[in-house]
Amino acid sequence: xxxxxxxxxxxxxxxxxxxxxxxxxxxxxxxxxxxxxxxxxxxxxxxxxxxxxxxxxxxxxxxxxxxxxxxxxxxxxxxxxxxxxxxxxxxxxxxxxxxxxxxxxxxxxxxxxxxxxxxxxxxxxxxxxxxxxxxxxxxxxxxxxxxxxxxxxxxxxxxxxxxxxxxxxxxxxxxxxxxxxxxxxxxxxxxxxxxxxxxxxxxxxxxxxxxxxxxxxxxxxxxxxxxxxxxxxxxxxxxxxxxxxxxxxxxxxxxxxxxxxxxxxxxxxxxxxxxxxxxxxxxxxxxxxxxxxxxxxxxxxxxxxxxxxxxxxxxxxxxxxxxxxxxxxxxxxxxxxxxxxxxxxxxxxxxxxxxxxxxxxxxxxxxxxxxxxxxxxxxxxxxxxxxxxxxxxxxxxxxxxxxxxxxxxxxxxxxxxxxxxxxxxxxxxxxxxxxxxxxxxxxxxxxxxxxxxxxxxxxxxxxxxxxxxxxxxxxxxxxxxxxxxxxxx
Numbered sequence: 001x002x003x004x005x006x007x008x009x010x011x012x013x014x015x016x017x018x019x020x021x022x023x024x025x026x027x028x029x030x031x032x033x034x035x036x037x038x039x040x041x042x043x044x045x046x047x048x049x050x051x052x053x054x055x056x057x058x059x060x061x062x063x064x065x066x067x068x069x070x071x072x073x074x075x076x077x078x079x080x081x082x083x084x085x086x087x088x089x090x091x092x093x094x095x096x097x098x099x100x101x102x103x104x105x106x107x108x109x110x111x112x113x114x115x116x117x118x119x120x121x122x123x124x125x126x127x128x129x130x131x132x133x134x135x136x137x138x139x140x141x142x143x144x145x146x147x148x149x150x151x152x153x154x155x156x157x158x159x160x161x162x163x164x165x166x167x168x169x170x171x172x173x174x175x176x177x178x179x180x181x182x183x184x185x186x187x188x189x190x191x192x193x194x195x196x197x198x199x200x201x202x203x204x205x206x207x208x209x210x211x212x213x214x215x216x217x218x219x220x221x222x223x224x225x226x227x228x229x230x231x232x233x234x235x236x237x238x239x240x241x242x243x244x245x246x247x248x249x250x251x252x253x254x255x256x257x258x259x260x261x262x263x264x265x266x267x268x269x270x271x272x273x274x275x276x277x278x279x280x281x282x283x284x285x286x287x288x289x290x291x292x293x294x295x296x297x298x299x300x301x302x303x304x305x306x307x308x309x310x311x312x313x314x315x316x317x318x319x320x321x322x323x324x325x326x327x328x329x330x331x332x333x334x335x336x337x338x339x340x341x342x343x344x345x346x347x348x349x350x351x352x353x354x355x356x357x358x359x360x361x362x363x364x365x366x367x368x369x370x371x372x373x374x375x376x377x378x379x380x381x382x383x384x385x386x387x388x389x390x391x392x393x394x395x396x397x398x399x400x401x402x403x404x405x406x407x408x409x410x411x412x413x414x415x416x417x418x419x420x421x422x423x424x425x426x427x428x429x430x431x432x433x434x435x436x437x438x439x440x441x442x443x444x445x446x447x448x449x450x451x452x453x454x455x456x457x458x459x460x461x462x463x464x465x466x467x468x469x470x471x472x473x474x475x476x477x478x479x480x481x482x483x484x485x486x487x488x489x
Contacts, residue, residue, distance in 0.1 A: 002237045004203060007218060008137040010235060013144075014225025017135055021148060023194035024132040027091065027124055029151035029158070030188030034098065034121055036152075037159035037184055038063075038114075039288035040331060044167045044177030049107040057435025059111055060288060061428045063118035067125070068424035074123040075417020079207075082200045083131040083413070090123025091192050095185050102181040122424070124188075126417045129397075133404045134201040135221075142354050142401045146346050149397045151187075153339025156287075159184060160331035168324040206242050207408075214240050269415070272403055276396065276419040278456040281426030282365065282449060283393035287334070289434050290385045303376040307442035330382060337386050338393060345394050354398045361391030362457045369450045373443065388449070396423070 042051055042059065051059065078086045094117050101113035129145060136144045162183055166176040202221075205214035215232070218240065222232050232238070293306060348357050368387025375381045400416065407415040437445045 002240055004206060004214070004218070004240045004242045005138055007232070007237055007240065008135075008221075009139075010237075011218075011222055011225045013136070013140060014221075016221045016224040017144075019194070019224075020132055020135045020198060021144065023191050023198060024128050025148050025151045026187040026194070027087065027128050027191035028148055029155045030091075030095075030185065030191060031121060031125055031128070032152045032155035033159055033184035033187065034094070034117070035284055036287050037155055040159050040163045040328070041177050041181050041184070042288070043327075044163060044180060045110075045175065048175055048177070049110055051107060054435055055107060056288065057432050059114060060285065060431040062111060062115040064284070064424045064427040064431065066115045066118035067122040068421050068428060070119045070122045071126055071417045071421035071424060072414070073417075074126045075413040075415075075420075077123070078127045078130065078413035078417075079204075079411070082204055083127040083134070084195055084198065084200045087124050087127045087131065088192060088195055090120045090127075091188060094120035094124065095188050095192075098185055099182060102178045122420065126413065126420050129400055130404065130413060130416055131201055133401065134203040138405065141405065142349050142398060143346055145397055145401045146342060146349060146394075149342050149394070150339060152393065153335050153337075153342055155187075156335030156338050157332055158187075158335075160328040160335065164325035164328040164332070167328075202240070203242060206240060211240055268403075268406060269418070272399065272419050273422045275399055275456055276423040277426035278452045279392040279396050279399070279426075280423030281430035282453075283389055283396060284423075284427045285430035285434065286385070286389050287331075288431070289438065290330070290334075290389065293438075303378075305374065305376055306372060306381060306446075333382070334386060334390075338390050341390050341394055345398070354402055358395045358398050359457065361395045362453055364391045365389075366450055366453045366457070369446055369453065372446050 038060075042056060045051060074086055074090060097113055097117040097120065101110055101117060104110040104113060129148070132148055133141050133145060159180070163176075163180050166180045166183075169176050199217045199220060200213070202214040202217040205211070205217065218237075219232055222230055222235070226235075345357060365388050368384045371384040371387065372381065375384050400419070403415060403419060433448075434445055
């Protein structure tokens with residue numbers, strides 16, 4: 001009986017993994033279009049739908065709030081019915097809701113459909129990273145998942161580039177932002193089509209007591225990677241197993257799984273909760289406000305800090321109706337910066353551990369928050385925003401890959417769902433916080449983020465007491481905890 005991770009190492013990173021990576025990459029691009037690219041759509045729709053600052057805050061809060069409420073449900077479903085099936089069903093529904101929202105004539109109906117869309121997009125968000133990781137050998141997971149994150153940079157280039165072309169067009173009664181929102185769905189459609197032809201995760205099949213199906217899937221991986229004439233039997237593999245399998249009597253006991261996750265793995269789950277809460281709030285909520293702030297203060301000629309610019313601005317009048325390539329240059333530049341930072345992260349992971357990279361990126365984000373208090377030149381202000389937003393964005397993926405390594409297969413869906421839930425909660429609270437404090441107490445708005453990042457930095461340093469990034473050591477550590485719990489009982 002062969003360990004499935006050893007078999008993946010034997011088969012290498014071949015055609016099957018490249019196809020899975022492509023499907024997950026375009027799905028991630030679509031998810032980013034919907035989560036961060038929506039900032040550009042909102043900017044284009046501001047005048048037609050009368051979206052002022054507090055409405056932006058509630059639009060983002062409702063969308064990410066529905067994601068937060070549904071994350072655990074999708075994690076539960078992914079552990080019960082499979083990663084691929086959840087991605088397909090939730091992804092298709094979210095795309096249909098997005099297309100419907102592009103047809104809405106006023107703000108409140110748009111808000112309702114974007115809220116429903118957030119409920120379903122979290123299914124793809126929770127499962128995509130897990131699905132990719134379970135087709136990748138352990139040693140390559142951080143690098144492969146970071147490569148998948150290149151889609152975030154590509155999305156941040158794709159959406160504003162299209163917006164620069166579409167938003168200035170006079171297409172009454174169809175606004176350019178509606179066409180943009182429809183075009184944002186193209187990567188998601190490509191990803192769903194790709195997933196139709198892909199198998200379920202073999203590790204998931206093993207975790208649900210279906211080794212025959214897992215063997216059939218691994219046979220397909222073997223033939224794609226090694227050639228049609230090569231079989232698992234010819235490589236000496238006659239059956240599969242994996243460490244930390246769910247006990248057979250607990251396959252259908254979901255409450256036991258959740259209890260097990262929050263007791264056996266409580267120590268590092270609590271650390272990851274706060275890390276994802278803080279990083280997601282900064283990485284996903286602030287880009288919306290960065291674009292809005294830059295458009296709002298673009299007509300000021302005198303060099304001043306952001307907070308000085310915002311002193312005399314009335315939130316109900318903070319709308320810019322004429323948007324073109326000039327206004328989209330900042331988001332396009334941001335996309336190239338994000339893509340470049342993810343490429344840099346891939347290079348750093350060759351010689352540094354994930355935890356060191358996360359700690360370093362947090363220091364950069366803190367420096368950006370401090371600099372925003374003093375910078376007056378527009379380019380330096382933009383660079384400060386990038387320093388605050390982009391390192392946390394890269395750190396989320398690294399922290400997620402670390403969590404996947406530490407949690408058994410049958411608990412990964414729930415674990416990733418729970419930390420995603422806390423991440424969405426962070427986005428919701430940060431969006432409301434910035435929306436209501438930006439023009440009233442600007443200095444508090446940005447400087448409170450420094451304290452949050454310092455708290456996150458302390459917890460990141462605390463991660464050094466967690467299991468080493470050796471999966472065998474991690475498995476041993478978890479087994480020890482399980483034995484301790486049994487002794488207590």
